[in-house]
Each structure stands twice: as C-alpha cells, then as structure tokens.
Amino acid sequence: MTIINLPALKAETEALLARFAAEPAGPELDPYQALLLDREELPDPELAGVCDPNTRPKDLTIGGRLQARIYHPATDEPRPVLLWLHGGGFIGGDLRDIECATSGIAAAGNVIVVSLNYRLAPEHPYPAGLHDVRDTLDWIRDHQAELNGDGRIAVGGQSAGAALAAGACLLARDEGRPLPDRQILCYPSLDVDRDTESYRLFDGTFLSIAPGGWSSAQYFPVGEFPATAIPLRAETLKGLPPALILAAGRDPLRDDARNYAARLEADDVPVRLVEYADTMHAFLNFPAVLSAGRHAIELIASDLREAFQAPV
Template identity: 40%
Template sequence: MHADEIDPQALEAVERQQRFPMPHSHRGLKLLRLLSRATTWYQNRTLPSVGATIDRTIPGPAGDLDARLYLPDADGPFPTVVFFHGGGYVLGSIATHEWLCRHLARESGCAVLSVDYRLAPEHPFPAAVEDAYAAVEWTAANPEAVRGDGRVAVAGDSAGGALAAVASLMAAERDGPEIEYQVLLYPGVGVEDDHQSVEEHAGLVLSEADLQWFRECYFESDVHERNPYADPTNAGDVSGVAPATVLTAGFDPLRDGGKAYAEQLVSDGVPTRYENYEDMVHGFMTFRDVDRAYEAIVDVAGDLADALAVRGSQ
C-alpha cells in the first residue's frame, strides 16, 4: 500500500510544510490562518491559465457563500464540477486550492466551481455539509449562471472529499440533483485510530493529535461522528450514489479509510475506480512543485472528461 520511500519532491514539500506546525488552540488557529493567507498569495503568484475566472457569491443556508468559477479555454456550455477544498473543516479556502482547480478545469474540459463553506470551530457540523449540499443544489438549478450544460459532478480533497461524498449521498437519498460523478481525493472518511495507515504514517503531514483536534473542532458531540452525513461510511446503503474515483496516498494516515469507502462503494454496486499513489503523502495534489501532483490531476481529470463525455462532445 505504500512504496519503500516517499517521492523526493513530495518529501521536500513536507519538510517545508513542517516549519509551520499545526496549532491545537483557537489563538494558534487564527495566527495560522493569517500565515496561510500570506503564503498562499506567494504560491499563487504564477498560475496556469484558464479561459476565465469569475468570482461570485451563491446563496447558502446561513448567508451567501463565496465561490470562484474556472472556465476552460473553449466554447461552452460545460459540465460543472463543484469543488470543496480540504483543511480538516478548519483551514483552507478557495485560494489554497487555486492551482489545483485551475489545472482540473484545464485538463478535464469542465467548468470548476470552487466553493468556500463555513469553517469550524466557529461553525461546527453540520454547517459545512449544509453549505456543500446547498451549493450543489444551486449549481444544478442555475446552469446558466455557471456556463453549465446541466450536468453536475462533485469533487474535493481531504475534508472536501468527504463533503463531496456526503453531497452525493444526500442527493441520492433526498431525490436531489442528479450528480453524474464524484472525485474523492484522499478523502477524510472512515478513519479509525487502529488503521494501519494511521499507526504507520500519522505524524507525516497529519499527526494523531491533529486528527483528534480537527474532530474536536468539527463535532460538538461524539454522536455526530456516526451520522452518515458526517461520514458516508456510516451509511447502510450507498448504492444510489454517483460513480466515483477514489484516490489515496500511500504514506497518508487517511489511506485506509479512503480505501475502505471505495470497497464499500463497489460492494453496493457503484462503479468505482480506486487508485493509490504509493509514494505520495496527504495533500500532495496541492503541491505545485511535485511532478506526481500534476500526473494525478491529469488522471482524475480524465475520469471526469470520460464520465461527462467532454471530449466526445467538443
């Protein structure tokens, strides 16, 4: 499940990231968010070009949500991928995933709508879930607002991958919007403390203390952790959800949870492609200096293009 050693470029990225340890306090979190804005601005100084970007707000259950639409350099309309960023439901933003979303739009031929949802601990569960599902509903109901052709997919990484999976589950159970495909990038689902991936790789990008702190920020009660809309692995039946790509990283403590959900999807008859990048770490698809990150983006973008018949329709 993991290679003999971490990809050298990924290891360099991890070592740079470890200069800024995760704070396990609200005061430390505020400082880290401020630092993240500064470092994100520097990282985004050069970005891959797309046809256009459009900043807008979309209605959410507790107020407007910021969103950024990335359009391919082609004539629309396009299928729309609603994207949710990672960050443990506590960190992350549209800006932290700008590089990833731009490449995803370029390589898939789809419009990508990146959505900022409410973050914990200020807004614990189910705020992020409610925002994510509202964004999917709005996108499906307003294709003209996103240069869309009416087809909708969902995608996300880490906590955002969990939100994408939950949005797909909610749409299936509530007779909601038709979601054509879901792309779950090292999703934060089904994680158990006794997983081999946690025991062997916690401390590399994510420590056990980090995982616990994210849970404490996100959940006001342990009861919520068993809610299928908090973690889709708690669902008794996921047979109605969209076909999926599930991608994990070999040196990621979340690896085994993501793999288990891919197996759950397959067991319930959902067409699913599972891919494990054995020499990679958690979060690697946002590492712009890692060649394998771009390879993985091209890989999952191809799945989106095939599922949504983008290449065949242009």
C-alpha cells in the same frame, strides 16, 4: 486499484517534509488563535503553483453568503460543472490554496469548476459545511444558464472537502434529491477515531488523525455520528454516483480511500481507485514541487473528459 509509482514520488515527498520540519517554530498559541493566523496565510506559489492561464477565473457570492471562484475552460460551448471543495480538517483551508488544481482541472478537463469556501468549524460545526455543499449544488442546478453549464454536475474535493462531497451524495440520495453525476474523492477523510494500518504506519506524516484531536472536536457532533459526517459508517452505499478515488500511499487516511472504494464496489457503485505510492497527504496543494499533484490534476481531468465525453 491502480498504483502510480513514478520515480520521483518518494524523494519529492521526503524533500517537502524536510522543508516543513526545518521551518522555525512559531509562538506558542492556543489552538484557536493559531487557527486564525493560519487562515490568514496566503499559499506560497513556489509550492502551490499558480492559476492556469487558460481559464477565466471569476469571483462570486452564492446564496448571498458563500464565497466561490469559477474557472471556465477555453470553450464557449456549455460544459458540465464540477463543484470542488478544499481540504483543511473542517476548520481551515481556502479556495486560494488549490487554485493550480482547480483551474488546471477546468482547463484540461474541459469542465466549469466552481471552487467553494464553505463554512468552517469551530464557528460553524457539522452540519453547516455539508448544508453549504447541498445548497450550492442546488444553486448550480438553478443557475445553469448563468454558468454556461450543460445540466451535468460532478462534485469533488480533498480530505475534509472529499468527506463533504461524499456526505452530500449520501444526503441527496437519502433525501430524494437529484444526485451528482460523478464524485471525485481525493485522500478523503471518511471516518473518525479509527485504528487502521495506515494510521498506525503514517500518523504524524504531515497530518495527524489521532483520537481526541482538537480540530475533530470542533467539527463533529457530540454523541452518535451520522453517516453524512462519516460516510464509511453508512449502512449502505447503494445508489451513489460513480466515483474516482485518489489515495496517497504515505498518508494516515490511505485506508479510508481503500475501504470506501471497496464498500462502493461491494454495493455495485462503479469506482476507480488510484493510489500514489510514497506520497504524502494533501499532494494536490503542492503541485509545484510534487509531481503526484501535477499527475493527479491531469488524471482527474482525463477522468472527467471520459465521463462527460469531452474532446481532448
């Protein structure tokens, strides 16, 4: 494991958490009403940053129903395609929230990024979002010429999106479908109702994963959870694509990242684990104020350049 311990990480995290804590409380609403309002809120560019001007964003609809945004790097040469999945606890989030990250990865990584708005619970519980990822990977393979792709595909995401990326890799392996060439999992949510050290230390630091939460009940199936919903409980991780995993040191999900990396390594899957010390969950959503987010964009881009042997 590599620890990134930049001098500003702790102070930036504390300042952002204090900013959120000082915001006035909104009206008391039932969870679903609050969710609908949250889905309408646009990201603040002072926190989320802006789209990289060196990319060419284009909106499209995949399969006649899924909204996506494509970011092309400056080159006209065919390049690998990265499917990226936003976070949001399987119930929220939007591709607009992470445009600085997705466009930055495209520009610096010299890859084509497809940022997807998959279906969300409670309207569409598991496995709807997972099937959207599976179907979009198929769509990317079938539209390489249209995308200017070169045939190589990676999949990645943040938090719940990382869980969908990991689950899609498991699903492809178990169904005998083509596997992505690489997976990138940023502060992934890979289990449920867990009692880990990071949960005990950091639950409630921007994110709560306490058992019995409303959002989890909206997404996860009743009864026994399949491994494609909670990848840490997969019987084996053998045969999965090589992985880059990013963790936040001050995150209740930190140990999901650590434990999945250890499982992959034990099952002979090449894996690189990088942890940002003293940094909160969702740091890629706030690269304008968290240097961890900016560093991670460059790190992911560098990893993809190396994996796909792209020029700097």
